[in-house]
Amino acid sequence: MRYRIIVCDDEEGMCKYLAKMLGSWGYQVATYVSPLKMLRALSESETSGDLLLLDIKMPELDGIETLRRVKELQPEMPVIMMSGHGTIELAVEAMKLGAYDYLIKPFPQEKLSALTKNALKQKQLREENTQLKKALQERQLPNAPVFVSKTFGEVYRLALRVAESHSSVLVLGESGTGKELIAGAIHYNSPRAQNRLVAINCAALSETLLESQLFGHVKGAFTGAVQAQKGLLDEADGGTLFLDEIGDISVALQVKLLRVLQEGDFLPVGATRTCSVDVRFIAATNKNLEKEVAAGNFREDLYYRLNVIPLTLPPLRERPEDIEPLANHFLVKSAAKTGHRVSRFSPQALAVMRTYQWPGNVRELENAVERGVILSHGDEIGLESLPLKILEPNKSSPGGVNGPVLSLREAERIQVIRALKQTRWHKSRTAELLGVTRKTLDRKIKDFDLSPEDTETAE
Ligand SMILES: Nc1ncnc2c1ncn2[C@@H]1O[C@H](COP(=O)(O)OP(=O)(O)OP(=O)(O)O)[C@@H](O)[C@H]1O
Ligand SMILES: [Mg+2]
Numbered sequence: 256m257r258y259r260i261i262v263c264d265d266e267e268g269m270c271k272y273l274a275k276m277l278g279s280w281g282y283q284v285a286t287y288v289s290p291l292k293m294l295r296a297l298s299e300s301e302t303s304g305d306l307l308l309l310d311i312k313m314p315e316l317d318g319i320e321t322l323r324r325v326k327e328l329q330p331e332m333p334v335i336m337m338s339g340h341g342t343i344e345l346a347v348e349a350m351k352l353g354a355y356d357y358l359i360k361p362f363p364q365e366k367l368s369a370l371t372k373n374a375l376k377q378k379q380l381r382e383e384n385t386q387l388k389k390a391l392q393e394r395q396l397p398n399a400p401v402f403v404s405k406t407f408g409e410v411y412r413l414a415l416r417v418a419e420s421h422s423s424v425l426v427l428g429e430s431g432t433g434k435e436l437i438a439g440a441i442h443y444n445s446p447r448a449q450n451r452l453v454a455i456n457c458a459a460l461s462e463t464l465l466e467s468q469l470f471g472h473v474k475g476a477f478t479g480a481v482q483a484q485k486g487l488l489d490e491a492d493g494g495t496l497f498l499d500e501i502g503d504i505s506v507a508l509q510v511k512l513l514r515v516l517q518e519g520d521f522l523p524v525g526a527t528r529t530c531s532v533d534v535r536f537i538a539a540t541n542k543n544l545e546k547e548v549a550a551g552n553f554r555e556d557l558y559y560r561l562n563v564i565p566l567t568l569p570p571l572r573e574r575p576e577d578i579e580p581l582a583n584h585f586l587v588k589s590a591a592k593t594g595h596r597v598s599r600f601s602p603q604a605l606a607v608m609r610t611y612q613w614p615g616n617v618r619e620l621e622n623a624v625e626r627g628v629i630l631s632h633g634d635e636i637g638l639e640s641l642p643l644k645i646l647e648p649n650k651s652s653p654g655g656v657n658g659p660v661l662s663l664r665e666a667e668r669i670q671v672i673r674a675l676k677q678t679r680w681h682k683s684r685t686a687e688l689l690g691v692t693r694k695t696l697d698r699k700i701k702d703f704d705l706s707p708e709d710t711e712t713a714e
Contacts, residue, residue, distance in 0.1 A: 258375050259283040261304035263293045263321065264337065265313040273308060276364065277371070290321040297328045299474060300483045304332055306374050309354075311338040311345050319349055326353050331381070333374040337362075383449065400436055401584045404574035410566055411440070417564045418444040423516065425501075425561045426539040428568030431618030434539040435499065437566060442495040447535055450494030453487045458500035466508055467524045476525025488521060488532050495535045501561065502542035502553065509554045516560045536561065571613040571620065578609050581617060585624035586636070597628045601637040603662060611645045638665050643672060668703045671696070680707050 260282045262273045270286035277284045285302055287293035290313055296302040307325060311318035322334055333355040338346040346357035355374045358366060400411060417424055418441045426434040435454070442452040457465060467476070471486030487496060498504075504512070515521045520531040538561045547553035571577065582600065590597045600608070604627070613619050623645060627636040638646060646669050670689065678684040686696040 257281065257283050258305040259285065259303065260371070261293065261302065261307045262286045263290055263307065263313075264288065264310035265290075265315065266310070269310070269337075273367075276367070280368065280371075282371075290316045290318075294321065294324050294328070297325065300485075301474070303329070305378060306371065307332055307334045308358075309334050309336055311336055311342045311349070317345075319345060319352065322349055322352055322354055331378065333378050335370055335374060386451070398436060398439065400433060400440065401580050402574070402577050403580055404569075404577045406569045406574050407577060410568055411437070413564075414441050414566055415444050417441065417566075419446070420564075421535055422563040423536040423538070423561050424564045424566060425544075426537060426566050426568065427544075428539075428541065429570045429616055430541050431616035432568040432570055433617055434541075434568060435497070437568065438495075438497045438537045438539060441537055442497075442535075445495065445535070447494045451491055452495045452497060453491040454497040454499060455487055456499045458503035462505045462508060465504065466511070469508075470511065470521050470523050471530075472524035473526045476523075480525070486521075486523060488515065488534055489530070491534045492532045493534075495537060498536065498538040500540055501538035502540040502544055502547055506552075506554065509557045513554065513557045513560060516557070571616045575609055578613070578620065579605060581620055582608055582624055585621045586628065589625040589628040593625075593628055595628050595631070596634055597631050597636055598634050599636070600627075601635050603638050603665070604636050604641055607638060607641065607645055638662070643669075647673070667699070671699050671703060672705065675700075675705065675707075 260277050262270050262277070262284060263286075264270050264273070265288050267288050270288060274284045274286050285304065287296070290309075293302070294316075309318050309321060309325070313321070318336060318338075322336070325332065325334060330353075334349075334353070336346050336349045336354045336357040337360055338357055339360050343359065346354075346359070349357065355377070356370055358370065400407070402408060402411065414424075414437050424438075424441060426437050428434050438454070439452060442448060455465075455468060460468060463477075467480075467484070467486070469486050469488055471484050471489060472480050474480060474483040498512075511521060515532070515534070516536060518531075519533065520529040522529050544553055544558055544562070548555050548558050571581075582605070586597065586600070589595075608620070608623070615622075623642055624636070626642060627640040630640040631637065646665065671685075674685045674688045678688065682693060682696060686693045689696065691699075
C-alpha cells in the first residue's frame with residue numbers, strides 16, 4: 256500500500272520541495288498552501304491522508320488552530336508540525352493538542368524521513384490493533400474449517416496453496432457448503448492477511464447501489480450523494496475483496512469489474528479520474544457460470560478472469576463422514592453461545608443425522624444443531640429435538656434396511672406426520688390410513704404435540 260501524505264505550508268516553495276522529496280521516497284503527496292482549503296477538502300472527504308505535515312506560521316489560519324480542526328475531522332491522522340526557530344513554544348503546545356512530533360526548519364532529510372516512517376508505523380499499528388479488537392468483538396476471526404473427509408481436505412489444501420498467490424479464485428458449491436468460510440481461509444492465510452477482507456453480497460443490492468458501494472462515488476454523483484464516499488474496492492486495498500453471488504451482477508457492472516481485474520483501476524461513480532487499487536479477488540456463486548456464459552448472461556472474458564483457480568466445495572451428502580465432527584463442533588459452539596448445558600447427541604439422533612441428505616448442507620446442519628441445543632431438556636440432544644424434516648425416512652432409502660433404526664415411538668410419530676401431511680390434516684382419512692380410530696389419532700396428535708404448521712415446515 257502506498258501511504259498518502261498531506262503537506263500544508265503557506266510557502267509554495269516548501270510545498271514543492273517536500274512533495275518532491277516525499278514523492279522520491281515512494282509516498283503519494285497532496286500539497287495545500289491554504290489551510291482553509293485543506294480543511295474544506297478534508298471535511299468533504301475530497302482528500303484524506305495517512306499523515307499531515309503542517310506548518311505552524313501561516314497568515315490565513317495558524318497551525319495550532321488548523322491542528323485543532325484537523326483533530327476534529329480526522330482524529331486518527333498523525334500530524335507533524337513544522338516550525339521556525341521563533342515558534343518552538345508553539346510546537347510544544349501543538350504536541351499537547353495531539354500532534355505526533357515537530358520538526359524545526361530547516362531540517363535535515365534524514366530527520367524528516369525517520370519521523371515520517373515512525374508516525375506512519377505507529378498509525379498502522381494502531382489501526383491493526385483496532386481492527387483486531389473489532390474482529391474479536393464481532394467474532395470474525397478466521398474459523399478453521401472442521402472436516403475429516405478426503406474430498407473436503409483436498410479442496411482445503413488447494414485453497415491454502417493458492418492463498419500464497421495473487422490469483423483470482425472462484426469458489427463454487429451448493430448453498431451452505433462453506434464458500435464464504437473458504438474465502439476467509441484463503442485471505443487469512445495469504446500475505447494480505449494484515450489488510451482487510453471485505454465481503455459484498457452482489458445479489459442483495461440493486462445495480463446502482465452495488466456500483467456505488469463497490470466503486471465509491473464523488474459528492475453530487477447522484478441525488479442524495481451529499482458527501483463523497485470511498486468504495487469497498489478502496490477499503491480492500493492491499494487486501495481481498497470477496498464477491499459473493501457473483502452470478503447475479505448486471506452486464507454493465509461486469510464490464511467495470513473486468514477493468515479492475517485487468518488494469519487494477521476503476522472510475523468512482525460521477526468521477527472523471529480513475530483510481531487504482533491493489534486487490535485480490537475471490538468470487539463465489541452457487542450458479543453454474545458456464546451455463547450463464549452460454550446463455551449470454553455472464554461475460555466470458557470476466558468468467559475466465561475470475562476462474563483462474565476454481566475451487567469446488569463438495570456437498571455434505573457426498574462426505575457423510577464430516578457430519579459427526581461438524582455436528583459436535585456446532586454443539587460445543589451453540590452450547591457456549593446459549594449457555595445450555597448440552598454435551599452430546601443420542602445415538603439415534605446421530606444415526607439419523609448421518610443418513611439425512613442435508614440439501615442445505617453445513618448451514619442446515621448448523622441450524623439443526625443450534626435448534627437442538629435450545630430445545631433439548633437434558634444434556635443430550637435426542638430425536639425429539641431435531642427438525643421433523645430430518646426425521647422423515649430418507650428418500651434415498653425409503654424404509655430400507657440400511658437406514659437408521661428408530662425407536663418405535665419415533666417411528667410412530669413420523670408415520671402419523673406423514674399421514675397427516677398426505678391427507679392435509681383430514682382427520683378421518685388420516686385415521687383410516689393409519690388403521691386407527693379418530694379418538695386414537697387425536698390422542699397421538701396431542702401426545703406428539705403436532706400442529707399443521709409444524710408438519711408444513713417439515714416438508
Ligand atoms: N467445514 C466447516 N467447518 C466449520 N464450519 C463450517 C464448515 N463449512 C461451513 N461451515 C459453517 O456453515 C455456515 C455456512 O457456510 P458458508 O456461509 O461459508 O456457506 P456458503 O457456501 O457461503 O453458503 P451460501 O451459498 O448459502 O452463501 C457458516 O456458518 C460456516 O461457518
Ligand atoms: Mg455464502
